[in-house]
Amino acid sequence: MAPEHSKVDVLIVGAGPAGLMAATWMAQCGINTRIIDKRGTKIFSGQADGLQCRTLEIFDSFGFADRVWKESNHMLEICLWNPDEDGRIRRSDRIPDTIPGISRFQQVVLHQGRIERFFLDFLKENSDIRVERGVLPETFKFDEFLAEDHEAYPIEVTLQHLSEEELNPDQSQMTKGAAKSDGLFRSNMAADDTDELLDRASKNGRAGTRETLKAKYMIGCDGAHSWTRRQLGYQLEGEQTDFIWWDIRIISGDSANLSKFRGVLDIIPITDFPDIRMRCAIHSANSGSVMVIPRENKLVRLYIQMTTTEKGGGKPLKVDRSNITPQMILECAQKTIAPYKLTYNYCDWWTAYQIGQRICPSFSANERIFLAGDAVHTHSPKAGQGMNVSMQDTYNLGWKIASVLKGTAHRSILKTYQSERHRIAQDLIDFDHKFSRLFSGRPAKDVMDEAGISMSEFKSAFEKGNLFASGVAVDYGASILVAKEGNPQDGANGTNIGISASSVHGKPEVAKNIKMGMRFPSFQVLNQADARPWQFQERLKSDGRWRLILFAGNISNPPQMTRITNLCANLSPIIKRYTPAAQPIDSRIEILTLHSAPRASTELFSFPELLRPLSDEGWDYWKIFVDDESYHEGHGRAYEGYGADAERGCLVVVRPDGYVGWEGEIEDIEDIGRYFEGFMVVQR
Amino acid sequence: MAPEHSKVDVLIVGAGPAGLMAATWMAQCGINTRIIDKRGTKIFSGQADGLQCRTLEIFDSFGFADRVWKESNHMLEICLWNPDEDGRIRRSDRIPDTIPGISRFQQVVLHQGRIERFFLDFLKENSDIRVERGVLPETFKFDEFLAEDHEAYPIEVTLQHLSEEELNPDQSQMTKGAAKSDGLFRSNMAADDTDELLDRASKNGRAGTRETLKAKYMIGCDGAHSWTRRQLGYQLEGEQTDFIWWDIRIISGDSANLSKFRGVLDIIPITDFPDIRMRCAIHSANSGSVMVIPRENKLVRLYIQMTTTEKGGGKPLKVDRSNITPQMILECAQKTIAPYKLTYNYCDWWTAYQIGQRICPSFSANERIFLAGDAVHTHSPKAGQGMNVSMQDTYNLGWKIASVLKGTAHRSILKTYQSERHRIAQDLIDFDHKFSRLFSGRPAKDVMDEAGISMSEFKSAFEKGNLFASGVAVDYGASILVAKEGNPQDGANGTNIGISASSVHGKPEVAKNIKMGMRFPSFQVLNQADARPWQFQERLKSDGRWRLILFAGNISNPPQMTRITNLCANLSPIIKRYTPAAQPIDSRIEILTLHSAPRASTELFSFPELLRPLSDEGWDYWKIFVDDESYHEGHGRAYEGYGADAERGCLVVVRPDGYVGWEGEIEDIEDIGRYFEGFMVVQR
Structure with missing residues (x-):
């Protein structure tokens, strides 16, 4: 069968929150758009993130913040639990989860599947844009000499449309497995399976139809293992460990080897711990840390970091991945939270995760192909920022592309995507790095205990983190779009953002x-x-x-x-x-x-x-x-x-x-x- | 074809707001229920009412007040406009539309079709109850000797299921006619067309299937011309004029005949009248009154009362109904609102209406068959209370029937429906009567002008009316359900509500x-x-x-x-x-x-x-x-x-x-x- 040929103004690859946010802008601005996703199912069990105040403000600007506000769990207070002199955990501090007065919303938590549902409902009610699932990009061509030609379609992608049954059987099984199945954290763990899917479909002779699509603009929102990024030859830079759920670290000044488990449990807890419906950071004296994130529908997410001193000196204890059970993660949490009791009858999801902060130096190719979200920055889940920053990437980008396509604005504004969002991604990674270090460490026994983490430093970081985590502190640098004084190179990451000494400055x-x-x-x-x-x-x-x-x-x-x-x-x-x-x-x-x-x-x-x-x-x-x-x-x-x-x-x-x-x-x-x-x- | 036989715990006749409220209770309590409506279309163009604070509180108790709050127009302020010394209309007062502090909601306005949509969505999400449209009740039997037998089905109704095409062609045409077609005000004007629909279906041989249904309880929410009420032989009592849109009245002390037009226009107004987005009561010196009700989607409802002194003495001017046009109603409004200009490009709906306050002395037969809403009380639309009181009737009734059916409460609680709701209906009619009189009259020229309406009396009535119109002032009398002191007969309308001198009294x-x-x-x-x-x-x-x-x-x-x-x-x-x-x-x-x-x-x-x-x-x-x-x-x-x-x-x-x-x-x-x-x- 001869390949079908078609054209589109904007092609969005990936229908997670970042891709859906981009599609939402296009819907609002009436831009001819297609959005494809390689997966046949739209909701991933277990994926949930906190939603920043700023994200809720953005949702409200599209008219669906109220749905989030109604269904989500609202987090009002953070309780810090630390060991007292006898090593027993005690509530040491209460701080507001959202700094009072910074927004008309407060931080909430809701399953990512619901967020995607609200976007999809919006697209359905306000546009003809529909997510095309089971559509895989196969080949890619970009004619950069046409980049500045307003009328050109410099991008060509072949798409393969898979049949419903061929789609991603592994993921489907996982989703159907429901309650207690294993899962992988979105950003960091799942390998890109585009090639595998294409290969499998080809081998069994059910490859589906092919289509050649030409596009004016393309936005890659296809995750940490982005196919789009791979076509551009761009690399994420930064730390990436291969160890999945344990590693060995020598903390300076401490001679023992420490085994660290990092796990997540989404459960309906049965516990006499009094603050289980608060966001809590619990540092035990010697048995690791637990972060409590209360969720909707009586669920609670526990981020568990277990630090055990291995007997037998320097020999790390290797654990076979297939042996990991939620029971093992629960037992870690139980040690941290003791003497309070913790168990559950219902587990919604569990996983293990690693921390790997990485960033892509360039967010676009010739301001025709853009990368957003996990495709350009990955980090740990604990900061609860990933989905927010990803959506805000395309919230920053979408209207700019739409304005250029509609003939309202010059193409020069597109450079501000890199200048504005790259620094935010870097800030996030810095924040995550610092926060993870503080959370991972053992509490200091006293002021002389330099190997331990000072709990007052932790509290202070938490408070500062709250402003960052609200999303309202974002401050874009000087550019043709932001008429403020200041070095135009600040935070511009080398981008020429078109301002000069003669530029207008506001007051x-x-x-x-x-x-x-x-x-x-x-x-x-x-x-x-x-x-x-x-x-x-x-x-x-x-x-x-x-x-x-x-x-x-x-x-x-x-x-x-x-x-x-x-x-x-x-x-x-x-x-x-x-x-x-x-x-x-x-x-x-x-x-x-x-x-x-x-x-x-x-x-x-x-x-x-x-x-x-x-x-x-x-x-x-x-x-x-x-x-x-x-x-x-x-x-x-x-x-x-x-x-x-x-x-x-x-x-x-x-x-x-x-x-x-x-x-x-x-x-x-x-x-x-x-x-x-x-x-x-x-x-x- | 032999009639089908079936049984149900609760049969609700009529799927307007009162019937849907009853069904909503049954859904919440898991009661085996059917709800039928003779019409094939669910939304009537033009029907809109204000929603009381109390109604919003009730909606919130089912979880959908937020949808109303978001879509509706919020009314905050009432502006009173009266003639000044030179006879020119001036804004004389501003009063809050909802008394501050009485509720967490304020009065809003929204199309009845949207309210019904929210109920229907609720039923769909929370139960198997679905409105059966095009189903007409044909015959009725009630064995009152079985009334006190908890397990009995003393009610038998035959139902005729019409085919889609047979349904109510007149109403459908009206709805399709859209913008400027005529319409009739729900409560008072539409004759009951059950017989006509059955007759027409029978004559053309497309009568549809018949079903014999036995029910434990039945709720007639079938409007002012209630088929259910007719089966019980109950009558509405009170004023009912046959004149549709004009009548002649001799106002004492005034020798001229006055022709009164009462019309409604739903338009997107083009006007320099400054308060068109406020609720206004405008009394002109000699050219009638207009009430302004700002609605959703830029619409404004105008209630127009035109009073003209006829030339030629005592001979009333008869107007052929088919000659009425929205232009005629508009011209009346223009005279009242002058010197401000008023016109429109878009008219959503218009009608003429009469005022007829009537009430049914009995709201139930043996506490097995109940009547609610317009089936037991009708009044003018202007008070904006009709839909609220009707829904609150079945909000009062629904849980009581459900509790008896579930074996939670004794049947004796069912008597409190009559004792609690009859007085509310009477209060509404008294309020409407007083309010209509004040609105209809010509403003008094000065304190000596006894034939005119005192504008300070009008303002005072408006303010008092606001508390009544909020719905939160409802105060049910002493009964087995309300352990307060007081004469058990107060407001009980002769019902034995099961309390005695030994009854418990709260503090x-x-x-x-x-x-x-x-x-x-x-x-x-x-x-x-x-x-x-x-x-x-x-x-x-x-x-x-x-x-x-x-x-x-x-x-x-x-x-x-x-x-x-x-x-x-x-x-x-x-x-x-x-x-x-x-x-x-x-x-x-x-x-x-x-x-x-x-x-x-x-x-x-x-x-x-x-x-x-x-x-x-x-x-x-x-x-x-x-x-x-x-x-x-x-x-x-x-x-x-x-x-x-x-x-x-x-x-x-x-x-x-x-x-x-x-x-x-x-x-x-x-x-x-x-x-x-x-x-x-x-x-x-």
């Missing part, structure tokens, strides 16, 4: 809590037209539009209203320049207004029409907000929260992904013009 | 804001085991269980902990008495504890095991709560909110529907025993 002083490069924070505001309270972030949907947030200040003061009127007169031509004539005025850049005059003495129709544009459906009642007392939810004190001047206001540009691109005074209209000029395509 | 003074007969209010509490904040009501799911709320007080004080320990020892045999031996201890009566000691200095395992029972899945971590500061949501101050003594605590019994049955001191264990003895069936 961070106009709103001290709105920071260029960071996500636009959220405070409660009221809709002027119907008095409904909203978290301001809820109005910044991820729909591909840029947003101008006009802090209009106290518009009951006539000179201030004059400033606003003048601004609108000057802003109108800039917005029109980047908006196709046939499109609504708010289709590329939407203006949202927040004023500080009393709501009840302000009339909607006193604002310039640009701020509440007219359409076939009447005036727009959903763009003007006020910082005032609500009837049922208190006062948002948004001006105070944002650190903006409640009289004079200011102006903020928010990127389609919610990160702040520019901020300045209401008169800085020329700067706004230059900012957009840096990367936006003129439409008329 | 309202133990918690001044928890009132027997009213719904258990909600404040934020924290789970002791994981520090998560909950609205306490969220833990009172509608699953058929009774709940003992133990306000345990300050259990860090040893004598108080002794009181709790003693209580548990005495409570255990009472709970066991009403719980089958094979069932978990919390399967019929669940104990939820709220203490007031500091969370961090309290250990879960210091509580008696009865309060955190052990099962195959370990100890229960979801039953003990604390009134303390949360990390992210502030302090719930629940003891203060409930008005309970934070040292001594108290004990409250909450019915399966969330209404308070009894309250007393922690030592009043004997009273609790007597309370349950009044209606619970001993299991062992």
